[in-house]
Amino acid sequence: MALAATKFASTPEAFSPALIARIAERARDTRAVAIAGIFHAGSGHPGGSLSCADILATLYAAELNIDAANPMDAARDRFILSKGHAAPALYGIWAAMGLMKQSEAVRLRKLGSRAQGHPHVLDMPLAETSTGSLGQGFSVAIGMALGLRLQKNAARVYALLGDGEIQEGEVWEGAMCAAHHRLSNLCTIIDYNKLQSDDRNANIMGLEPLADKWRAFGWHVQEIDGHDITALLAALKTAADCGDQPSVIIAHTIKGKGVSYMEDVPQWHGSVKLTRAQADDAFAALGLPATTLDAMLEGAMEVRHG
Amino acid sequence: MALAATKFASTPEAFSPALIARIAERARDTRAVAIAGIFHAGSGHPGGSLSCADILATLYAAELNIDAANPMDAARDRFILSKGHAAPALYGIWAAMGLMKQSEAVRLRKLGSRAQGHPHVLDMPLAETSTGSLGQGFSVAIGMALGLRLQKNAARVYALLGDGEIQEGEVWEGAMCAAHHRLSNLCTIIDYNKLQSDDRNANIMGLEPLADKWRAFGWHVQEIDGHDITALLAALKTAADCGDQPSVIIAHTIKGKGVSYMEDVPQWHGSVKLTRAQADDAFAALGLPATTLDAMLEGAMEVRHG
């Protein structure tokens, strides 16, 4: 195997404070790039980008078998952001991991940018597929898991879904299908932030009892705090080793997590236009100075004019 | 209320031997018309028509508030055959109940016939909607249940689904929706004959644990023998009075029921061409002489030439 990266989660070093600190730092950087991008774009979905930053950081920094020197190696694990509107966070973690230039990640939603409003695989191959229409990324992940297994490729497939997203029937078609085909190489994570576009899930279309639904559809189910990096690491490790079932991790999260005034406020789902003051406050909440935002924006301007 | 029919199931007379015998007779006639129609057409789906005959007979003979003298009364209960390929059985029960001419019911799948290959509401208003594409009838039933409730119409809505049909994601979208909206005026019956088009459910796409799935989606669940008329009567009565949840009756059935050589044989799903000998044997299995088949076919010919 040509890949250098190791699955930290499967080694004793996995849960070291150093690893957790590294992941937390990546998560913070992910959030910062996401906010900078949304501010720079004048549109985009902050709430759902922030809620999944810890999940993305844990995946990329510790779980996915992706080598920055050769990211498209055939043996790489696949990650699909099925809730494609959280693209700013995906670009954020890529930037944090050196898989995308930070300046490109911040130059979000601009004509000609590789950081399209929703992930587009032809612009960023590591997106694995193009998303933005809820439900489809999950099905694509299932197809990949089937295709990899047929070709005896040991890579694993991960898909991150929104809670609102799982109202799509396509997701339950896929859930039934993955269980039927015993896709143990598939791990689904649900960013269970309790909010969707217009309101709380409970008001739009209630999802509970959510774990029961997945269990009844034949999945191995774990429920964790999606902002607890240790819990994420442990759950991903368990998921990778749970027999012949596909595995779902229901990650309880807070929409807007990390930017206090956005937390659990439906209106910050997006697509919103941030004011400079709001962006500054967001950076402050993340523990970053406004100058960091300035630097990021400057980088993005250079891409545009470079 | 202008309707003459009563809901037998809700009266003490409900479970009288006379009622059960009447329903059983209707079910047999339903099967006979379905077989005659499929033979006459030279195509059609016998297996799934036969498996649901007892369900249809119980519904129409004892549960649905439909007055043959004024079948389209606004206060009527609605029944939708979501598994539309069982149309021959629907026409069969209508013929048995005097809601459609038997000759028209047998003149199945012919150009200009009201007995279209799949139920079409513009030809037979009592179909309530047009089906044939699995999953859709269920959603239409949900829309009707919402619409009736909004307009304070106390009519109930019934939908019959195939087991293979519930692999459609649309069904789970609908299941979530009906529970969210507390559609207690909706009753779904699943013709759980364990077979679908090509093979057993278990081989195509496993459905178990099926009751758990519906419970996890917020439904009141009953499991019964779908050929036991007493059990059907009781379950429908319970469903009509189960609080603020929609109700599903998982009716365990045998595909091809009543025609021994078709029972539980996947190949008789259809669309098949019956030989005369096969049709005769089917009638014999139903306890009917070949002359009954001749009479039915003659009637259908008259419609054509009349």
Next chain:
Amino acid sequence: MANAAPQLIGTSGDSLREAFGKALAAAAQEKTNVVVLDADIAGGTGVHHFRKAHPDRFFQFGIAEQNMMAAAGGMAATGLVPVVTTFAVFCLRAVEQARLSIAYTKRNVKIVASHPGLDVGPDGGSAQSLEDMAAFRAIPGMTVISPADPTEMALATRAVLDFKGPVYMRTGRSPSENVYGPDHRFEIGKGHVLRDGSDVTLIACGVEVARARDAAILLEAEGISARVVNMATIKPIDVALVARCARETGAIVTAEDHNIYGGLGSAVAEALAQTHPCPVEFVGVNDVFGESGEPQELAEHFRLTAPFIAAAARRAMARKRA
């Protein structure tokens, strides 16, 4: 400051979706059988106005467009007039539901789709529907409408509610200029000559109408007299008007924020082929997907703006002389 409410993009201002949402809420005052179906996107489609005015007639289906579409057929069967709303691109995952449970059953359902075409802007190619008019135009008995501006949108909203039968109507996301004054009239199935001309006819729908008008102004400066037709009803197309334009001007340009295949351009080409064949140039997205960018930027990039329409007019005119 920071914890003030977020600015939602375009939910205020004169977008077609806002015009639709307001007109719908107003019309529903007296039309008490109108109900609205939403798939968790009311803020984007304009029906938040209806929800506020008529909460009891607003039905939430969650992010589940197939069930919503077919359920609309069921609601219509009970005598209601359902207005099903989502983004145009998500209508494409319920085409068969619209076909069977609405059109085949002749249900009086209005499918109103926001966010069509490049006008969607920064969300990018995944969200920019370039196929919806083609897909819905092919469904037997489905009327297809794409109004030009907020004024016409309000009129069309009323007209489709008055009309009996299934309709697919496009609104639009971006703030949109009014090409019409308050005395405009809208009739389903009739094109409207926005500006007369004799050398070439520019037939447009939706956001392209204003651009076609601008193209006519550009052409006028060169001494070319371009007629501008707003063909807000794509199906049934106004065959008589199309034929008359061909007869009178001899060359036609169509302009739409849609793939060049299957939409307005096709409908016009079909009408001409059956009546008065003449050269046509098609302005639209050239069988590629869109991308992120501001709507106006994208319109330029994908060659949908007035100068491109004017250039197409010159090409069409050159062909008529050939």
Next chain:
Amino acid sequence: MANAAPQLIGTSGDSLREAFGKALAAAAQEKTNVVVLDADIAGGTGVHHFRKAHPDRFFQFGIAEQNMMAAAGGMAATGLVPVVTTFAVFCLRAVEQARLSIAYTKRNVKIVASHPGLDVGPDGGSAQSLEDMAAFRAIPGMTVISPADPTEMALATRAVLDFKGPVYMRTGRSPSENVYGPDHRFEIGKGHVLRDGSDVTLIACGVEVARARDAAILLEAEGISARVVNMATIKPIDVALVARCARETGAIVTAEDHNIYGGLGSAVAEALAQTHPCPVEFVGVNDVFGESGEPQELAEHFRLTAPFIAAAARRAMARKRA
């Protein structure tokens, strides 16, 4: 006797779906990265042949077309060549999945749809897809093919597997006459002149090719020389051939087992409008739904048979003289 196996309708015999199924199974011998996706309908689509020959590469998705369609995109991403199969009408509930997870991502997926048009027969209007060519033609970058007979179907099956990119291909349910001998050649994007003629050109696809040929024979008896073109590739349409036919014969009839809106007729009308405008008459289903009946009966009832094509040819010719 009675408990003999049932006769399945049309799974044997020379239907396009059977020809497809057999050719696919054969081609997959050497093309080891071809996989088939089925939605519980393999007996109807012809892929039971593939399942038998290559069980390990046959994937069952159950009655769940959306997931199947998008999953095909995922399988393609791993280097496989997925062939997604279902009835044409059920492809309409996965248009957006084909759009995003196959076309937008440029995946090498072949969508092969059986049971198109009135050719479906007794199942009736709900199952008779009249919209699929329009819907899939509008998806950017999607190639659309509808071969004429079993011989061409086998060639086309190989050709689409050799071709890199998303394809939507129609097969057919009913036994279908061979209009071609064994030396026929098929090339994606090229129409084929089946019969030459100078007064009018009949451009057809799918089951209508044989009927167009019969119409030409009818016309010949009246002294009318009709050219017959099999336009098996609807997209990209063979613009050069369409233009040449217009130039050389001056009048065109299109014939397809599809709605007259959005399919072959539209593609031809668009090509003509851009090159050599001329009178066209459209033979197809006239924006209504089908119904139960035998395919030939339905073709007569809905005016798709040779006499109607011949009548359309006379109308088109009359218009060229006008």
